[in-house]
Amino acid sequence: MDKLALQLREDAEKIDAGISPQLDARLTSSLQGVKPEFVRQPQRESKSFSFWWASSLTGVAAAVLIIVVANMRAPEPVPQTASSTPIPLAMPSIEWHAKSAVLTSPLEQEIDNLQSDLKKVEEVVKQDIDRLF
Amino acid sequence: MIEAARNGSAAAFTSLVHSYREGLLRFLLTRSSSFADAEDALQDTLINAYRYLHSYDSRWRFSTWLYRIAINNAAKLRSAGTEELGDLHDEESDPLAHCIAASERENLWQCARRQLSDEVYTAMWLRYVEDMSVNDISAVLERSVSWTKVNLLRGRKTLDAELNKNATDHKSKAYG
Numbered sequence: 001m002d003k004l005a006l007q008l009r010e011d012a013e014k015i016d017a018g019i020s021p022q023l024d025a026r027l028t029s030s031l032q033g034v035k036p037e038f039v040r041q042p043q044r045e046s047k048s049f050s051f052w053w054a055s056s057l058t059g060v061a062a063a064v065l066i067i068v069v070a071n072m073r074a075p076e077p078v079p080q081t082a083s084s085t086p087i088p089l090a091m092p093s094i095e096w097h098a099k100s101a102v103l104t105s106p107l108e109q110e111i112d113n114l115q116s117d118l119k120k121v122e123e124v125v126k127q128d129i130d131r132l133f
Numbered sequence: 134m135i136e137a138a139r140n141g142s143a144a145a146f147t148s149l150v151h152s153y154r155e156g157l158l159r160f161l162l163t164r165s166s167s168f169a170d171a172e173d174a175l176q177d178t179l180i181n182a183y184r185y186l187h188s189y190d191s192r193w194r195f196s197t198w199l200y201r202i203a204i205n206n207a208a209k210l211r212s213a214g215t216e217e218l219g220d221l222h223d224e225e226s227d228p229l230a231h232c233i234a235a236s237e238r239e240n241l242w243q244c245a246r247r248q249l250s251d252e253v254y255t256a257m258w259l260r261y262v263e264d265m266s267v268n269d270i271s272a273v274l275e276r277s278v279s280w281t282k283v284n285l286l287r288g289r290k291t292l293d294a295e296l297n298k299n300a301t302d303h304k305s306k307a308y309g
Contacts, residue, residue, distance in 0.1 A: 003296070004289060004292060004293050004296055005261050007241055008241055008242070008261040008262065008292070009261060009262060011242050012159065012242060012258070012261070012262040014240060015162060015163070015240070015242065017155055017158040017171075019154050019155055019158065023172055023175075026176065027147075027154070027175070027176055027179055028143075030179070030180055031143045031147060031179060031183055034143070034180050034183050034184055035141065035184075036138070036139060036141055036183055036184055036185075036186050037184055037185060
Protein backbone atom coordinates (compact mmCIF):
# COMPACT_ATOMS: atom_id res chain seq x y z
CA MET A 1 0.00 0.00 0.00
CA ASP A 2 1.47 3.36 -0.98
CA LYS A 3 1.74 6.43 1.20
CA LEU A 4 -1.41 8.12 -0.08
CA ALA A 5 -3.56 5.00 0.28
CA LEU A 6 -2.28 4.49 3.81
CA GLN A 7 -2.95 8.10 4.70
CA LEU A 8 -6.48 7.98 3.26
CA ARG A 9 -7.27 4.87 5.27
CA GLU A 10 -5.87 6.35 8.46
CA ASP A 11 -7.78 9.57 7.97
CA ALA A 12 -11.01 7.68 7.35
CA GLU A 13 -10.54 5.83 10.61
CA LYS A 14 -10.17 9.14 12.39
CA ILE A 15 -13.75 9.99 11.50
CA ASP A 16 -15.68 9.04 14.57
CA ALA A 17 -18.88 7.44 13.36
CA GLY A 18 -19.84 4.98 16.05
CA ILE A 19 -23.40 3.74 16.15
CA SER A 20 -24.84 5.07 19.39
CA PRO A 21 -27.25 2.86 21.39
CA GLN A 22 -30.04 5.33 20.51
CA LEU A 23 -29.32 5.05 16.81
CA ASP A 24 -29.03 1.28 17.10
CA ALA A 25 -32.46 1.10 18.77
CA ARG A 26 -33.92 3.45 16.16
CA LEU A 27 -32.56 1.40 13.26
CA THR A 28 -33.78 -1.88 14.75
CA SER A 29 -37.26 -0.57 15.44
CA SER A 30 -37.55 1.01 12.00
CA LEU A 31 -36.76 -2.33 10.36
CA GLN A 32 -39.38 -4.12 12.47
CA GLY A 33 -42.13 -2.11 10.85
CA VAL A 34 -41.02 -2.85 7.29
CA LYS A 35 -42.18 -5.77 5.20
CA PRO A 36 -39.90 -6.79 2.36
CA GLU A 37 -41.51 -6.74 -1.02
CA PHE A 38 -41.57 -9.96 -2.91
CA VAL A 39 -41.24 -10.34 -6.62
CA ARG A 40 -44.63 -11.32 -7.91
CA GLN A 41 -44.07 -13.95 -10.52
CA PRO A 42 -46.89 -14.10 -13.06
CA GLN A 43 -48.46 -17.36 -12.00
CA ARG A 44 -50.55 -19.33 -14.40
CA GLU A 45 -53.87 -20.22 -12.90
CA SER A 46 -54.20 -23.94 -12.42
CA LYS A 47 -57.15 -25.19 -14.38
CA SER A 48 -59.35 -27.83 -12.86
CA PHE A 49 -59.69 -31.31 -14.27
CA SER A 50 -63.30 -30.66 -15.28
CA PHE A 51 -62.20 -27.54 -17.20
CA TRP A 52 -59.84 -29.59 -19.33
CA TRP A 53 -62.55 -32.22 -19.91
CA ALA A 54 -65.07 -29.57 -20.92
CA SER A 55 -62.67 -27.89 -23.33
CA SER A 56 -61.69 -31.25 -24.86
CA LEU A 57 -65.33 -32.22 -25.37
CA THR A 58 -66.10 -28.85 -26.92
CA GLY A 59 -63.25 -29.31 -29.34
CA VAL A 60 -64.38 -32.79 -30.32
CA ALA A 61 -67.98 -31.64 -30.77
CA ALA A 62 -66.87 -28.76 -32.99
CA ALA A 63 -64.81 -31.13 -35.13
CA VAL A 64 -67.74 -33.54 -35.52
CA LEU A 65 -70.08 -30.70 -36.47
CA ILE A 66 -67.70 -29.47 -39.15
CA ILE A 67 -67.42 -32.98 -40.61
CA VAL A 68 -71.22 -33.43 -40.65
CA VAL A 69 -71.85 -30.05 -42.27
CA ALA A 70 -69.18 -30.70 -44.87
CA ASN A 71 -70.80 -34.05 -45.74
CA MET A 72 -74.27 -32.55 -45.95
CA ARG A 73 -73.30 -30.31 -48.82
CA ALA A 74 -74.24 -31.52 -52.27
CA PRO A 75 -71.32 -33.07 -54.10
CA GLU A 76 -69.77 -30.77 -56.57
CA PRO A 77 -70.54 -31.60 -60.17
CA VAL A 78 -67.71 -33.52 -61.63
CA PRO A 79 -66.51 -31.78 -64.74
CA GLN A 80 -67.19 -33.96 -67.70
CA THR A 81 -64.10 -34.96 -69.43
CA ALA A 82 -63.59 -36.34 -72.85
CA SER A 83 -63.00 -39.81 -71.48
CA SER A 84 -66.25 -39.90 -69.47
CA THR A 85 -68.51 -38.75 -72.34
CA PRO A 86 -67.06 -39.64 -75.65
CA ILE A 87 -68.40 -37.49 -78.44
CA PRO A 88 -69.20 -39.54 -81.45
CA LEU A 89 -67.41 -38.37 -84.49
CA ALA A 90 -70.40 -38.65 -86.77
CA MET A 91 -73.81 -37.85 -85.42
CA PRO A 92 -76.78 -39.04 -87.42
CA SER A 93 -78.90 -36.16 -88.52
CA ILE A 94 -82.31 -36.12 -86.92
CA GLU A 95 -85.17 -34.74 -88.83
CA TRP A 96 -87.55 -32.73 -86.71
CA HIS A 97 -91.12 -32.46 -87.65
CA ALA A 98 -92.18 -30.02 -85.03
CA LYS A 99 -95.06 -27.68 -85.06
CA SER A 100 -95.45 -24.74 -82.85
CA ALA A 101 -97.81 -25.64 -80.05
CA VAL A 102 -100.84 -23.54 -79.57
CA LEU A 103 -101.39 -23.34 -75.87
CA THR A 104 -104.89 -23.49 -74.66
CA SER A 105 -105.91 -21.72 -71.47
CA PRO A 106 -105.84 -24.78 -69.15
CA LEU A 107 -102.26 -25.49 -70.15
CA GLU A 108 -101.26 -21.88 -69.60
CA GLN A 109 -102.85 -22.08 -66.18
CA GLU A 110 -100.91 -25.27 -65.45
CA ILE A 111 -97.59 -23.71 -66.37
CA ASP A 112 -98.34 -20.70 -64.15
CA ASN A 113 -99.13 -23.01 -61.25
CA LEU A 114 -95.92 -24.95 -61.80
CA GLN A 115 -93.86 -21.75 -61.88
CA SER A 116 -95.43 -20.50 -58.65
CA ASP A 117 -94.80 -23.90 -57.00
CA LEU A 118 -91.19 -23.74 -58.12
CA LYS A 119 -90.81 -20.24 -56.59
CA LYS A 120 -92.29 -21.46 -53.29
CA VAL A 121 -89.89 -24.40 -53.16
CA GLU A 122 -86.98 -22.07 -53.92
CA GLU A 123 -88.06 -19.81 -51.02
CA VAL A 124 -88.22 -22.78 -48.62
CA VAL A 125 -84.77 -23.99 -49.66
CA LYS A 126 -83.33 -20.49 -49.27
CA GLN A 127 -84.81 -20.18 -45.76
CA ASP A 128 -83.37 -23.58 -44.79
CA ILE A 129 -79.93 -22.58 -46.02
CA ASP A 130 -80.09 -19.25 -44.15
CA ARG A 131 -81.17 -21.01 -40.97
CA LEU A 132 -78.38 -23.57 -41.14
CA PHE A 133 -75.52 -21.23 -41.96
CA MET B 134 -28.84 -15.08 6.02
CA ILE B 135 -29.85 -13.23 2.88
CA GLU B 136 -32.48 -15.87 2.16
CA ALA B 137 -33.85 -15.62 5.70
CA ALA B 138 -34.01 -11.83 5.35
CA ARG B 139 -35.71 -12.18 1.99
CA ASN B 140 -38.35 -14.32 3.66
CA GLY B 141 -39.16 -11.46 6.01
CA SER B 142 -36.84 -11.98 8.96
CA ALA B 143 -35.88 -8.51 10.22
CA ALA B 144 -33.52 -10.12 12.74
CA ALA B 145 -31.62 -11.88 9.96
CA PHE B 146 -31.37 -8.64 8.01
CA THR B 147 -30.16 -6.73 11.09
CA SER B 148 -27.40 -9.31 11.56
CA LEU B 149 -26.56 -9.18 7.87
CA VAL B 150 -26.06 -5.41 7.79
CA HIS B 151 -24.57 -5.06 11.27
CA SER B 152 -20.98 -5.03 10.07
CA TYR B 153 -21.73 -2.49 7.32
CA ARG B 154 -23.55 0.11 9.43
CA GLU B 155 -20.54 1.94 10.82
CA GLY B 156 -18.80 2.15 7.46
CA LEU B 157 -21.98 3.40 5.84
CA LEU B 158 -22.52 6.03 8.52
CA ARG B 159 -18.93 7.20 8.17
CA PHE B 160 -19.36 7.54 4.43
CA LEU B 161 -22.74 9.25 4.76
CA LEU B 162 -21.29 11.71 7.27
CA THR B 163 -18.90 12.89 4.61
CA ARG B 164 -21.77 13.30 2.14
CA SER B 165 -24.34 14.98 4.43
CA SER B 166 -24.77 18.50 5.69
CA SER B 167 -25.49 17.42 9.27
CA PHE B 168 -25.10 14.45 11.58
CA ALA B 169 -28.88 14.06 11.74
CA ASP B 170 -29.03 13.91 7.92
CA ALA B 171 -26.39 11.19 7.87
CA GLU B 172 -28.36 9.17 10.42
CA ASP B 173 -31.55 9.65 8.43
CA ALA B 174 -29.76 8.57 5.27
CA LEU B 175 -28.44 5.46 7.02
CA GLN B 176 -31.91 4.58 8.27
CA ASP B 177 -33.43 5.08 4.81
CA THR B 178 -30.64 3.03 3.26
CA LEU B 179 -31.26 0.07 5.55
CA ILE B 180 -35.04 0.27 5.17
CA ASN B 181 -34.80 0.42 1.37
CA ALA B 182 -32.27 -2.39 1.30
CA TYR B 183 -34.56 -4.58 3.43
CA ARG B 184 -37.66 -3.67 1.45
CA TYR B 185 -36.08 -4.31 -1.94
CA LEU B 186 -33.83 -7.19 -0.95
CA HIS B 187 -35.51 -9.31 -3.62
CA SER B 188 -33.82 -7.15 -6.25
CA TYR B 189 -30.34 -7.88 -4.91
CA ASP B 190 -28.30 -9.77 -7.48
CA SER B 191 -25.91 -12.20 -5.79
CA ARG B 192 -23.38 -11.68 -8.59
CA TRP B 193 -22.60 -8.35 -6.90
CA ARG B 194 -20.96 -7.97 -3.53
CA PHE B 195 -23.55 -7.11 -0.92
CA SER B 196 -21.61 -3.99 0.10
CA THR B 197 -21.63 -2.78 -3.52
CA TRP B 198 -25.41 -2.96 -3.62
CA LEU B 199 -25.71 -1.33 -0.20
CA TYR B 200 -23.47 1.58 -1.18
CA ARG B 201 -25.47 2.13 -4.34
CA ILE B 202 -28.58 2.62 -2.20
CA ALA B 203 -26.69 4.80 0.30
CA ILE B 204 -25.42 7.10 -2.44
CA ASN B 205 -28.95 7.50 -3.82
CA ASN B 206 -30.30 8.32 -0.38
CA ALA B 207 -27.54 10.82 0.34
CA ALA B 208 -28.21 12.50 -3.00
CA LYS B 209 -31.94 12.65 -2.24
CA LEU B 210 -31.34 14.23 1.15
CA ARG B 211 -28.96 16.76 -0.35
CA SER B 212 -31.37 17.69 -3.11
CA ALA B 213 -34.13 18.12 -0.50
CA GLY B 214 -31.96 20.44 1.61
CA THR B 215 -30.83 23.86 0.59
CA GLU B 216 -27.30 23.68 1.95
CA GLU B 217 -24.58 22.55 -0.41
CA LEU B 218 -21.64 20.50 0.77
CA GLY B 219 -19.28 23.01 -0.75
CA ASP B 220 -20.67 25.63 1.65
CA LEU B 221 -19.63 23.66 4.71
CA HIS B 222 -16.24 25.19 5.13
CA ASP B 223 -16.76 26.42 8.64
CA GLU B 224 -16.27 23.87 11.37
CA GLU B 225 -19.43 24.95 13.16
CA SER B 226 -21.76 23.50 10.55
CA ASP B 227 -19.59 20.73 9.10
CA PRO B 228 -20.48 17.36 10.64
CA LEU B 229 -17.28 15.87 9.27
CA ALA B 230 -15.19 18.45 11.12
CA HIS B 231 -16.98 17.54 14.34
CA CYS B 232 -16.25 13.86 13.91
CA ILE B 233 -12.57 14.17 13.12
CA ALA B 234 -10.14 14.03 15.97
CA ALA B 235 -7.93 17.08 16.30
CA SER B 236 -4.79 16.66 14.29
CA GLU B 237 -1.78 18.69 13.27
CA ARG B 238 -2.76 18.57 9.64
CA GLU B 239 -6.03 18.66 7.79
CA ASN B 240 -7.82 15.35 7.31
CA LEU B 241 -7.39 14.28 3.69
CA TRP B 242 -11.10 13.50 3.34
CA GLN B 243 -12.02 17.06 4.23
CA CYS B 244 -9.58 18.20 1.62
CA ALA B 245 -10.96 15.65 -0.86
CA ARG B 246 -14.49 16.90 -0.32
CA ARG B 247 -13.38 20.41 -1.06
CA GLN B 248 -11.34 19.59 -4.15
CA LEU B 249 -13.01 16.61 -5.80
CA SER B 250 -16.38 16.25 -7.41
CA ASP B 251 -19.02 14.12 -5.65
CA GLU B 252 -18.48 11.13 -7.91
CA VAL B 253 -14.70 11.21 -7.78
CA TYR B 254 -14.83 11.61 -4.02
CA THR B 255 -17.12 8.58 -3.77
CA ALA B 256 -14.88 6.57 -6.09
CA MET B 257 -11.85 7.41 -3.93
CA TRP B 258 -13.70 6.48 -0.75
CA LEU B 259 -14.89 3.15 -2.12
CA ARG B 260 -11.40 2.36 -3.40
CA TYR B 261 -9.27 3.36 -0.42
CA VAL B 262 -11.62 2.87 2.53
CA GLU B 263 -13.90 0.06 1.39
CA ASP B 264 -11.26 -1.72 -0.74
CA MET B 265 -13.67 -2.11 -3.64
CA SER B 266 -12.43 -3.22 -7.03
CA VAL B 267 -12.62 -0.85 -9.99
CA ASN B 268 -15.41 -2.98 -11.46
CA ASP B 269 -17.46 -2.72 -8.28
CA ILE B 270 -16.92 1.02 -8.07
CA SER B 271 -18.03 1.48 -11.66
CA ALA B 272 -21.13 -0.59 -10.85
CA VAL B 273 -21.91 1.53 -7.78
CA LEU B 274 -21.45 4.78 -9.68
CA GLU B 275 -23.06 3.41 -12.84
CA ARG B 276 -20.03 4.55 -14.83
CA SER B 277 -17.75 2.76 -17.22
CA VAL B 278 -14.64 1.02 -15.95
CA SER B 279 -12.41 3.35 -17.95
CA TRP B 280 -14.16 6.43 -16.50
CA THR B 281 -13.59 5.04 -13.02
CA LYS B 282 -9.90 4.34 -13.67
CA VAL B 283 -9.25 7.78 -15.14
CA ASN B 284 -11.05 9.59 -12.34
CA LEU B 285 -9.41 7.54 -9.61
CA LEU B 286 -6.07 8.55 -11.09
CA ARG B 287 -7.11 12.23 -11.18
CA GLY B 288 -8.32 12.03 -7.59
CA ARG B 289 -5.07 10.43 -6.53
CA LYS B 290 -3.00 13.13 -8.23
CA THR B 291 -5.01 15.89 -6.58
CA LEU B 292 -4.77 14.38 -3.11
CA ASP B 293 -1.13 13.42 -3.57
CA ALA B 294 -0.32 17.03 -4.35
CA GLU B 295 -2.26 18.10 -1.27
CA LEU B 296 -0.46 15.56 0.89
CA ASN B 297 2.94 16.74 -0.36
CA LYS B 298 1.95 20.36 0.20
CA ASN B 299 0.93 19.56 3.79
CA ALA B 300 4.22 17.76 4.36
CA THR B 301 6.20 20.74 3.03
CA ASP B 302 4.22 23.16 5.21
CA HIS B 303 4.79 20.94 8.23
CA LYS B 304 8.55 20.79 7.56
CA SER B 305 8.85 24.53 7.05
CA LYS B 306 6.97 25.13 10.31
CA ALA B 307 9.22 22.65 12.11
CA TYR B 308 12.39 24.33 10.85
CA GLY B 309 11.02 27.81 11.49
